[in-house]
Amino acid sequence: MTIERNRIERLFAQKGSLADYKKLDEYFADEHLNKQVKEAIREQWENFDPDSDSDLAPVDNFHKQYFLLEQNGETTGGKHRLLFQFRQIAAILVAGLIIAGAIYFTRSKTAGIPAQEIQFYSHDGFRSQFTLPDGTTGWLGYNSVLKYHVDNDAVRTVELDGLAYFDVHHLDEKYPFQVTTPSKLNIEVLGTKFNVVSYSDENTCEVVLEQGSVSLNVHEKEVGQLKPNERMVFNIKENKLSKSIVNVHDFLAWKDGKLILHDLSLEETCVKLSRFYNTDIVLESEELKDKKVRLVLEDESLEEALALIALLFPVEYEVVERNMIDNNSFTKKKIILKLKKKMD
Numbered sequence: 001m002t003i004e005r006n007r008i009e010r011l012f013a014q015k016g017s018l019a020d021y022k023k024l025d026e027y028f029a030d031e032h033l034n035k036q037v038k039e040a041i042r043e044q045w046e047n048f049d050p051d052s053d054s055d056l057a058p059v060d061n062f063h064k065q066y067f068l069l070e071q072n073g074e075t076t077g078g079k080h081r082l083l084f085q086f087r088q089i090a091a092i093l094v095a096g097l098i099i100a101g102a103i104y105f106t107r108s109k110t111a112g113i114p115a116q117e118i119q120f121y122s123h124d125g126f127r128s129q130f131t132l133p134d135g136t137t138g139w140l141g142y143n144s145v146l147k148y149h150v151d152n153d154a155v156r157t158v159e160l161d162g163l164a165y166f167d168v169h170h171l172d173e174k175y176p177f178q179v180t181t182p183s184k185l186n187i188e189v190l191g192t193k194f195n196v197v198s199y200s201d202e203n204t205c206e207v208v209l210e211q212g213s214v215s216l217n218v219h220e221k222e223v224g225q226l227k228p229n230e231r232m233v234f235n236i237k238e239n240k241l242s243k244s245i246v247n248v249h250d251f252l253a254w255k256d257g258k259l260i261l262h263d264l265s266l267e268e269t270c271v272k273l274s275r276f277y278n279t280d281i282v283l284e285s286e287e288l289k290d291k292k293v294r295l296v297l298e299d300e301s302l303e304e305a306l307a308l309i310a311l312l313f314p315v316e317y318e319v320v321e322r323n324m325i326d327n328n329s330f331t332k333k334k335i336i337l338k339l340k341k342k343m344d
Contacts, residue, residue: 003027003036006301008044120146122162124332125278127254132156135169136177139255142275143199165195165255168212181205185223185234188215194226195251202271205234208251216241259297266313269293270337277302280332285339288313306335314340 007023027037122128122140131137132148134156140146144162156177158166168177170191179187181198183205192212198205207216209226216224216232223241226232231246250260259276261269267289270281279302283289291313297305306317320334 001032003033003040005040008037008040009301010299118146118148120144120148123278124275127257132158132169134171134175134177136166137169138164138166140164141197141254142278160196160198161200163195163197163199163254165193165252167193183234183236184218186217188217189213195248203236205236206251207232208246208248210248210252257298259295261293261295261297263292263294265289266291266293266309269295269309273305277305278332280334281337282334283337285315285337287339288315288337302335309337316340 004023024037027033118132120128120130120140122142122144124143127142128140129137130140130146136156141163144160144164146162146164147159149157156171156175158177158179159181160179161182164179166177166179168189168191171177173190175190177189177191179196181187181196182200183198185198185205185207187194187196187207189212192214193210194212194214195208195210196206207214207226208231209228211228214226215222216226218234224232224243226243229245229248231244231251233242233244234240235242250262253260259272261272264272267283270283273279274281276297293309293312295308295312297308300308309315310317315337317338318336320336322330322333324330
């Protein structure tokens with residue numbers, strides 16, 4: 001009997017199911033499989049590499065959960081002992097604590113009012129939960145940065161570059177909650193639940209409201225409001241807003257490790273798959289880039305997702321494996337999608 005390595009891969013990618021968690025615990029309990037699972041976790045652990053392009057130093061860049069593993073403060077010879085406490089790693093996986101980010105918290109005082117700033121980072125292939133000092137909770141999505149601070153007017157402000165879901169803690173009207181984005185489309189609420197997608201390298205910003213109401217503004221001018229189950233998309237290049245009624249759960253499924261694609265272009269799909277699987281996926285076909293994709297992914301591996309794409313469109317793909325670079329980190333795996341060559 002051998003272990004199913006794809007289960008461990010899904011857990012490290014935070015796409016594991018309850019069955020995967022239970023199976024991992026069974027592997028550790030089985031004396032015949034214990035060695036295999038340790039080797040599989042060692043391989044995943046050693047190959048795990050935060051984004052080498054990040055401005056954060058490696059010690060700040062989540063450090064392979066060093067601090068979670070060693071939070072008990074035990075040391076050997078003046079240095080923290082690590083890295084292979086397999087049970088602790090398994091506990092982190094099962095608890096869903098592979099956060100792939102760093103959190104910073106600073107306080108200062110200005111005019112007697114406490115100022116707070118927090119930064120959250122989440123890398124490609126990972127999502128993480130967060131709790132802010134005001135009681136607001138939420139999820140930070142793939143390759144995203146979230147910065148929170150309370151200014152001197154007691155306005156709670158979040159700067160988002162990426163994907164996030166917010167469950168805003170309601171305070172009185174003196175303490176509004178604002179989300180600013182790279183698109184300059186900003187959101188103001190008091191207490192509500194909503195999803196925002198706004199990456200600095202994309203030309204659109206999307207807001208989907210689950211509960212409550214939100215006010216939207218561009219350059220401090222209100223441009224609209226949303227009711228539950230409404231979606232607003234802001235096209236930056238065209239300076240255009242479009243509102244529609246949607247099934248909100250489709251847009252929140254990413255929190256549960258699902259990727260739901262509804263009529264996205266294949267080019268956009270490659271971007272989302274890249275973030276979802278922590279892999280660079282490049283489409284080298286002008287002919288196919290605007291083809292529409294309808295797909296739901298949950299427990300599928302990258303290889304299975306690519307196989308589904310190949311069923312939908314006449315594509316073939318080339319895999320460029322990870323390579324070590326000068327700073328002893330690794331490049332991401334790269335997938336190149338091409339139009340399938342016609343047989344003679």
